[in-house]
Amino acid sequence: MRFRNASVRAKVTALIVSLTLLWAFAAWVTLREGVNLLWAATVNSGVIDPSEPLLVELQEERRLTAAHLGAGRRLVDKAIRDQRAETDTATAEFESAASGTAVQFAMDDSLGRRLQEVRGQLDRLTEVRKSIDSGKADFAKAATEYNTIIDSFYRMYDSVAEFDDKEAAKDGRTLSEMHHVREIFAREDALLAGIFAKGGFTQAEHTEFVKTAGVFRYSLAETMQQLREEDRAAFESWLKTPSVARVQAMENQLVRHDATLEPLPVSGEEWTKQAQATLSTMQTVTLKAGDRLLERITPIAIGVVVRLALAGGLGLLAVIASIVLSITTTRQLLAQLQKLRDAAHELSDERLPGIVERIGHGEEVDVAKEAPALDFGDDEIGQVGQAFNTVQRTAIAVAAEQAELRRSIRDILLSLARRTQGLVHRQLTVLDVMERRETDPEELKELFRLDHLAIRMRRNAENLIVLSGSSPARTWRRSVPMVDVVRGALAEVEDYTRVSLMPMGEVVLVGRAVGDVIHLLAELIENAVSFSPPYTNVQVSGQLVANGYVIEIEDRGLGMKPEDLDAANERIADPPEFRITGTARLGLYVVSQLAKRHDIQVVLKASPYGGTTVVVLLPQELVQLDPTPEPHDGGERERLPRRQPAVATATRPPAAPSATPPRAPAPAENVRTLPTRPTPVPAPTPAPDSRPRPQAAPTPRPEPAPAPEPEAETPAEPEQQSVTEFTPGGLPLRVPQANLAPALRDDTPTQPDFEEDDDERSPEEIRAMMGSLQSGTRRGRSQAAKMLEDQQGGDA
Template sequence: MAGLGRVGRRRTKKEPRRLAGVRRLPLRTVLLIVVFVPSVTFTPLLASGMYQLSSQWQAEKVQMDLATTTVGAPAADLFFSLDRERLRTAEMQADPSSTNRDKLAKQRAETDRAVSAFRPVSAVNDRRAQAGLTDAIAKTGRDLDLLTQQRGAVDSGWSSSQQAFNYYSEVLESDLGVLTALSNTDEGEVNSQAQTLVDLFWVVDMIGREDAILAAGWKTGRLTRDQYDLVAGAIGTKRHLLRSRVVPSLTGNETPHRTLTTSNAWDTMSTLERRLVTSGISADSNRVTIRGDAAKWREAVDAVSEQVRDLLGLRLANVAESGYSHANMLFVIFISVTSVGLLAVGLVIFTSWRLTSILRRRILHLRGEAHELQERLPKVVARLERGEDVDVDAEVHLVEPTPDELGELGQALNAASRSAVATAVRQAEQHRGFQRMLQRIARRTQILIGLQLKKLDELERKHEDPEVLEGLFDLDHLTARLRRYEENLVILGGGQPQRRWRKPVQLLDVLRAAQGEVQDYRRISIDVEGESWVAERAVGPLVHVLAELMENATTFSKPQTPVEVRAAQVSRGIAVEIEDRGLGMEPEQYAAANDLMRSPPQLDVMTHADDVRLGLYVVARLSAGLGLQVEMRSSAFGGTRVIVLLPETLVVDRPRAAPEPETPQDTTPQEGRPPHEDARLPTRSRGRAMANVTAASPDRDDPPPSSDLPPLPQRVRQASLVTELKGAADREEQPEAVRDQPRRSSATIGAFQRQSRRRRTSDDDAPGPNGTPTTEDR
């Protein structure tokens, strides 16, 4: 079905155009961006600074732990142990007495403990450790692996004093490499102090080298030229380190050790060293004679070594204190920066959130005022439609202005609200006036239609000429359709149909009355199961609804296809199905039409003047007023099937004295219509005749229902009346040729006139249910 059912998408207003790729963000998103963009921008910078501080603090702490405890302490103990073992080995090789052997064995045991403590250091593998530390530890470990072999060679006499000296010196240099790597921390001040510490270790090594070489020289009184060169080099390196690098860098509690190079022990050792150097210069052979006292040398070396070790320990403590102090300072800075940064981020977020909350609350207040205006306008229009007076000032809620941009927006909203309410009031009044005018014109037109129907009825009673009656019947049918169209205008204008019934009407008669108001009614076949009666208040609107649906079915289906109307009682009332064989509609069109049937809107006639679905609004309005349920579905034939469900409240029992099928009273004032002498409106026998006749259907052969008088033919142009004119009362009056004639002839018209006069005579003599004659009109 179309017309009523051809529901397509129509734009009732212009949709806003949006630029491609541009998306409008909601207010909450915009405010969140305002809050989080500064925070997100500031947070990475803060996080980067915090990460750097944290990394530096952790690196320095790890490096100081390695330098003082994890690696530094085992490496220092190993250094001193190997230095003493080098001396004891040289003494034992120079004088292999039991005393020297016992001293060497005791020192070896001490060295083994130092080596055992150093071995786990090789497992240290921290990326935050000092650069080159891992390689230095690995080299020292490889040299220590030869310690047992070197000892065995010394004990068996396979290793000379020079070979033993070279091995121990090489191991000590590897260990000094570990100590040097530990001094390379990430803090410059700590590195400077640690360099002095490394220099002191080298001073100890140089003294140990001198002492180890001279241990054999004091015994024999001579040194080889190579031994002399080693001693001279050690003496020069030691003096340079102490005088040029160590002593000038002493500060604080280390200042008293500046007297190291001016002490008696240092002078004694320096005197002996000068003699040795002088002897080597004056010697012509590969042998250098040692001049000096070994006991004084031992006493002086032990005193100087002790002073150097004391200074070394003090410097090591100062370096540790300085390194840990700087690391702790970094930790304090890290905590402070983190706290201040987080506080700043929190303050930024809180301030931004607070400001945006205030801004959002004000904007939402303005939006709420706009929404309230949107909800208030329909209520104002509804009140205007009910005829109430509306005060524009009372309906406009003014927003309190503020001295900022939002205040200006509020003032603009106040002006817009007043303008919108005033415009709504003005337009509602115009629409209400237009509806009143539309109803007034429709009512006046209905008066003319009533007069025209009266005149047609009078002409039908006067004339018996078949050709004249043929034209009158066509005019009568067109006038009935015109009346329905005028009722559509009344309904669309907000009114209600004026046709009323005083008695219940049989459902079959209601369907036939609706059929009689359809242009192509010959194609409509009616099938009613059982005998159902419709309450008098529902007859007029139901006839109108069914007529609209039937005409829609015939209009939007091929002229040769039938339209089937079926009615039957169901559990919830009466179901009437109207099914055509047209093109049907799309699923979304069915859904839109059914939504309209369930919730009919308030129709603005002026804005929907070109809408082809005005019949839908009429059906929806009438159905909503009666409580009918109208649903459109796809038909198995390809067309549309409309189901109209009458609720049980509109279905009544058969009256005790079943009245003659009655046509509605037209309550429209019939101006210019003179009353009968008995104050009765003229009786329309033609309408009564149509109520008892169903249109012929190609697949229906059932005879019409029996009655006391034979049924009269339905006034349908060019429709076969053979079945309807087979009553016994008139069969003998019809010639044989007429019974088989498929189209209407003059004999058929004459039979129709005689039956009409007979029924009219009987009806005029029969009183109505209230003791008064029945007054009917279409």
Template sequence: MAGRKRSIRFKIFAILLVPVTALVVIWGFAAKLTIEQGQQLLRIQKVYDNIVYPVSAAINELQTERFVSVSYLAWRTSSLRTDLQVQRRKTDAAAVLLTRLSEQARDETPPAMWDRAQDLIRQMDRLDILRGQIDDHRLTRLDAIEEYSTVVETAHQVYDRLMISPDIDIIEQTKALILITRSRELVSQQSALVLGAQASGRMTQDERDAFSGMVGKRRLLYQLGTSQLDAGLLKQYGALNSTPVYTSFVSLEDDVISRVRPGQPLPPEALAWPTTAQALTRQLTETTDAAADATAARAVPLAQSVLWDIGIVGGLGLAAVLATAFISFRFARTVTGELSILHRAAADLAGRRLPDLVRRLRRGEDVDVAAETPPMAQASGTVEIENLGRAFTSVQLTAIEAAVGQAELRKGVNKVFLNLARRSQSLLQRQLGMLDGLEKEINDPDLLERLFGVDHLTTRMRRHAEGLIILSGAVPGRGWRNPVRLYDVARAATEEVEDYLRVDVNMPHGYSLAGGSVTDVVHLLAELIENATVFSPPQTRVQVRGELVARGFAIEVEDRGLGIPPEELAHLNARLADPPEFDLADSDRLGLFVVGLLARRHNIRVSLRTSPYGGTSAVLLLPQEIVVENDTREPAVERLAQPETPPPALALTPPISGGAQDSLPRRVRQASLAPQLREERGDLFSSFQAGWQRAQEDS
């Protein structure tokens, strides 16, 4: 299968687009990387405002709700119940705020971070289940701590995906702060665990083991986090480590681990645990938030510097791309413009000038080949296009010379047709005259019948000779000055058909045909009637009917054959409506060409349609201009007008010589007789001959 065709303009632009596109792609890729880097540095602030800070607030509320929930499980007082309800509403508000703000930063948030934030929101929406278990006292204090810690862990996993900056230093500082934030969570867990133990005055073995694990994990995370901080941020945590709150908290951790025994009363130092733990949590939160703000602020100058680089490098690159594209496309437009001029000249030759030239040649006009072949392309700045223009000019000259040669050849062929047809017509006319003389002299019925057969064959041969004259563009010699009855026209056309005995003519006697159209209409009808007899079974009849209609006179020739397929019928109607130029190779459709040419000559509409009997009906619509209404006082049998030329009259055989008077129509032997009378040959035919001779003498 051939590929999709493209214009020259498209291909030239495609060639020029390759280097330009490559340059644009390289520049765009470099600019994209730089812009993305700057955007990543700038969007960290939006992610902090809409994801990090709301998550941090949610963690604080979850830690507080966990602390109050454990207190409620330990003491079960109504005041703690009230505090718990208040805290739950704060936690729910934090969840709603996180949901709303996170949607505003959805496009800027890394996918993994976004997914974890949505997991946190879904877990906070399901806190009612956990809260119901706490209200029904179906959980231990340690179980409650673990359930809340699971939700808080999801929140910390949001921080783990906080990798939105390409700067390695910012990434390392962010990871360090995340580790410190996790250590703060363990402080909150420890505080809740010790608070629950204070309610009963002792720790269980599970609670002591859990506390020991929390202490070790907190110290490890805090050490790892602070060890990764740079000097500026580490200074803030160094100040925190030297505060009495931090040293007291560490001392209390050591006391609980070393002095608390499972099932034994808590030491007095444990009573100061809640106050110390909450104070440390508050200071850790403030210090971490300050460090996070400082880290986020570091990204702003870096992003601004990157954007300046983008402005300078990107602007210069874009200017280079635009200059290259301008020069390339201007060159391409110049070339395509020259090619377009050449294309328009070639299209004008093919679509207007050459068809017009062919029409003029068909009309017989003389054509100056030199004047009809101007140069097809003017001077161009491209050598190849100038060469192409000259080649087109040469092709133009060859095409026009070929058209002129074909026209001359066609004229020659038409002259041959016309010459042969005129000679045949003259000989046939002489033959008809000789037959006419013999028919007058012979009285033998059998011999006269045979002469009638030869007369009929000669008449058909004359029609074929006239067909060649029509195809050559000339007009047959015979014609009439006065109108001729349409009935006689139809009967004369029937006479020129071989199987005329199968044709029934039913025409009104009140209308005639203008004399100038008689010969051509007879020929046209004869072609259609012969076609109907040839393409229908021999036992069927062919009907020729006529009637006056609104736009003229309609004549219908109907056969009862096998009909014509719809596609072929439409094709034939199209050729009859607009006859194409005669093609010598299409000799099987000479009759169709003749019918089309004759119909067009007299503005007659000829159309084929399917007959109700399965055959084909040919309908001729004679225009009003060539139809004449007869004088109703005329006799039923009218005489034909005398033809302008010597050829036979419209009757079945040529007119009888003997002056310039009108001649009566002569019947074909037995054509009008009933079937039972056609067997009577002797006396009946002799009587017919005698009557015919008397009619000649009277004329």
């Protein structure tokens, strides 16, 4: 399974290696035959050939020694000394030939052990001769010693490696056995030499002679049956020679001879003459049979050499040619595959995405020009290229369909979002009218809740607009204070009461970015509130820095894993293409799109309090210092209106949580300039922790102008210009009795302390007061807006 997934180069390399190993095996099989032939020739020339003369000399020395001991002579004669010298010379030549380096390398372990045995026996020859010369060895013992030395030679012959050809090996073993048969007759001759020298048999000697003669005849007959036809015919002719016939006749006479009663029927001279002739002719016939075996082996050896040349030489050339062809073919194949791969990668990584993107943007694309067909010939790789061309055309067609489908889905989302946005705007207008008319605190509370839900629905509709790739319709022409921008974001958060707003400084945000920044902060604050425990607060703070303005949103939740933080930051910094399926975190995608639109940097990091801190860096071109905190008519910015309270000496408790949340800045098309005459309205004071509390909807800052009298209301007394005081959070202080009619105003309060008065009021009373405050504020805003329209109509 692993080899199936290997590369083409690895597979070709494995094929070359297997081919090389196959050649090596075939060459070794043939080479082994040649090596065996070489080793056999080396052993034959270094061991066998030198041993045969030595063996003959030992046989002759044994015969002369047997005759010497049979005659009972004490001193060895000259013939024995001369024979011993011939034996020593043959021994020296044998030792010299067998000690060669080539012979030692060609011998196997078995032949080496047999050769060492022969050398050991030859070393004992000197001791045997001394025992014979000293008279310690008799006839039988001397013959036994020589027989032992000669037998070691035949054991060495049996250890010579055979030919791989079975017929040749069989013929070689048969000739070796025939040579051993000659040794048996030589022992018989040596035994009779001693008998003739002594003049007669003993019973034991006669038994030994009969046994040796019987073994010779039996071995000769059995060995001749194993010879080839021509070799057997040669030995049969040899058996019919006069010397062999005479030897057989004399053997028969000696076998029938009674060892104790009769003299020997055969003379020693005649036996020696015929026996030497028999041994000589038998050696000649055996050597001729060996020559014929060599002639039969020669073609076998030539065949081995030829096979060795073919397997070793031509096979090696074939392997080299195969390797070269495989390498060149592999290189060409890999080059074509690499070209095809590069072309496919270029198409899939560069051209095809660009074509799909352009098709997605609605451009007309010439597919044949932008993604030309791949041409790699008509071979198998070319056919793969043609198949890839088909895949390419199908992929482009599918991509075009998918791009059109995504564009259609985005258009559907945008259409639905625009419709929903319009309906939500109308709903907010209706709710605003109802809130102005309502005086019942409980009903007003429910209307405020509906108002808040509608604002959140508007943000969800704007999310769909952002997902579809468009911009929400809410825009501002003028700058808005940063604190009002953050309040507008809080108005779109469900659990806004858990958000603590820190001082934001006198900084304004340019109008073109107000809507998107409110939306972005609302998503981040909503995320922080949703993923933190309900008993914790989310803190929002801001300050000017060297690169712009930084807003930090810190929650006290469980936090995020480092890898999740990295993934979220990467998603925000480099937003991927929006997919309809599998998008679980739409908020991050919306934030990334809004931040990308204005080059806003949004970074998530771990909070030291446990949780997550979001750092929003607004670039310098989006923020400005606010040199005039109180804008006048004709100013260059518009802001979330603040109320103009009267002079205050103390603060009132915050409103109950059921009051309305802060309202976002109104869109540019809904913003109107109020009359220049200030209309003081009481405002709630925030709690010391600066957390936004439910409060009345802020109204635009009034400008100096005569205020119209509200409809169905008692005309109010002219208001006195008041001095505004604010809390550390930037909210106006509410002053008791600042808006009462002169007739109702009590200059000498009966209550010594307003705190005690607050303590005596119930929550229901406070809620009723705040509801009346809200309704009055909204009526005042309506009257001021109507007055402004009348003035503008009169000027026109």
